[in-house]
Amino acid sequence: MFLEIIQNVETKSPLINVITNFVTVNDCANILLAAGASPCMAYDIREVEDIVSICQGLVLNLGSIEDDRAMLLSTKRANELNIPVVFDPVAAGASKLRNELCSEFLQKVKFSVIRGNISEIKSIALGSATTKGVDANDIDMITEENIMEAIKLAKELSQKTGAVIAISGKIDIVADSQKAFVIRNGHPMMAKITGSGCMLTALIGAYCAANPDMILEATAAAVGVMGVCGEYAYQKTIDTDTGTSSFRNYLIDYIGKLSAEMIEEGMKVEIY
Template sequence: MTEKRMNQLLNARRQLKDTSPLIHCITNPISINDCANAVLAVGARPIMAEHPGESAEITASASALAVNLGNITDARMESMLLSGHKARALSLPRIIDVVGVSCSKLRLEYAKRWIAECAPSIIKGNLAEIRMLCGENILSSGIDASDQDQLSQNNLLVRIASAKQLAKKTGSVILASGKTDLITDGKEVFLVDNGCSKMARLTGTGCMLNVLTGAFLSVLPPLSAALFTAAFLGICGEEADTETGMGSFHVRLMDQLDVISDETLQRRAKIIEYSKEECL
């Protein structure tokens, strides 16, 4: 990553703390508390309203919208569409986390509808979920990506090509999370290799990535928001990883979201930009 882009991202972090934008997060009850606290930790203000009677009104007062298909319900599906339509009408930045589209036809069809009608700034999912949106066959079960669905030297260029095609088709930045995150707007392609194994063992880290990206989306363009948040959360995970157990890791991760230094972010960021020739 260039020094200019890194400075842009670090300035955005300060801007977020200075302006405290309201972020409307329609997420699931499994991770809702951690999501709210993560947004607060970076300086933004979360509101988690999901009643269909008020969701669009709440979205209209927010600076960004983040929706999540985890633990889906009829009411939340209705609210996410209403809020997505409102965000699009007001040109508010918006992100969808396509949780579970790789294991549920209901979620897959709904995600396709939401993307078509609400035109998200960013589509976020693990690599299996992103591949499912591309119409590919996957090997994963449940909401987790299998080892075969992770990026490798053998499949890297194919996975990049699919993600770029989806970005061009939808007009959205694609954030495919995993051991290595893949981010593309259909032209530029980045790989982020930050994070630790404990993050995959803590419920809700993917949901936290979604709402944190929504927060940074309020002060950054979509590609930069996705890129910075993937590196930011991954580095926080690395800094939180000690020899202690998962409970301590959970608390330390929240601490790092609040106190991690710019110097640490600059030093530990592992971001690779792929050239157009490499991505053909």
């Protein structure tokens, strides 16, 4: 199943418009290219509706808030055309502005996927504010002891929003209201580079755009692929005695070098 989802991205090469923050826009574009998709980074209010009309997927990232009008216009057009919309509520819970925007988006937009760390997801679901800026708070971390609570939270939020919920962390959870994938891939070094979460959100956008009838499975595939490639990138970093900057490049490299063997042997997935 996952191999077919991945291959669909390569064969269909979906055009994805990504409204992301200025810190990670280049990495998001490069990881889409590495996966076989085609990136577009249009965010001007005068053109976003036209651009979205020719795209197969839309990604919104709340990292650097520049013009929420462009986000709302683009999502409205995407919803009209039944184009998958992926939302990354970066630092939800960190400020009144972000909380208000998240609330407005959830009221006005039909999201296909909402992806965030556990603190961001809890902020949206429960109104809690334990985030450490763009990072998850240590007290929220998903562990073996609380994993069933996190799965329940994700399923309930999916039921409420109609979106697939993807929670990134040491243990990843991807769930709709009925089914959850628990993914145990990745490496802590992924948290040491700027943009790993943003890149993952962009990758989810590409996978969903190429597999619009399998949003849950496509999201799980993207999360698993990112984790597997993170593991390969870490090993390459060790082998070459390099550091975080090289790790980022290796991560993108392995997305482009992805093989069936890497997925079949490396992806660790459980279903609940």
